[in-house]
Amino acid sequence: MEIDIKGYLREKELTIYEVSKRSGYGYTTLHKSFNKQQTRATSLNLRDLDALARAQHATMWQVLQELEENYMNWK
Structure with a gap:
């Protein structure tokens, strides 16, 4: 199984930079x-969560x- 994290970010209109800045974790x-x-x-x-x-x-x-509900790819 794989999580489509890039799809999640797109849907939420977030970039990795924004997540980093808002969360305090390093880019x-x-x-x-x-x-x-x-x-x-x-x-x-x-x-990450x-x-x-x-x-x-x-x-x-x-x-x-x-x-889990919307971004899981079962392989």
Whole structure:
């Protein structure tokens, strides 16, 4: 399974730079994470969820729920 994080960012009209700035996490760290090839061993981590939640003034569980419901690609 893979999460379409780029699709999520597009739908929310967010850029990695905006998420970085709003969340306080480093741009380079988030850029590497959001652009990496996902495998079963390297999925979205808690830092990524926290950054997305902070950027949108939401909770991590809300972001996770939306990702699971709308942005999961089952391979």
